[in-house]
Amino acid sequence: TPGDWSHIVKQIGMFTFTGLNTNQVAFMTKEYHVYMTSDGRISMAGLSLKTIPHLADAIHAAVTNVV
Incomplete structure (x- = not known):
């Protein structure tokens, strides 16, 4: 996936800022039923080994289809 994702592993806590914009968040909600705040904050505590591939x-x- 294009971009620098190092900020993800530098964060601590149950939530992380993905760096995705509002259009990308809306796309993920509509097309993949992945839910997060419009500023791209997502609950890492809500993930499991089963759901991580879907999120990825x-x-x-x-990132590759939405500006």
Whole structure:
């Protein structure tokens, strides 16, 4: 996935800022049913080994297809 994602691993806590914009967040909600705040904050505590691949696919699609 294009971009620098190092900020993800530098954060601590149950929530993380993805760096996604409002259009990318809306795309992920509509197309992948991934829910987060409009500023791109997502609950990491809500993820499981089963849901991580779906989230990764959604982020990749949003970053590569939505400006």
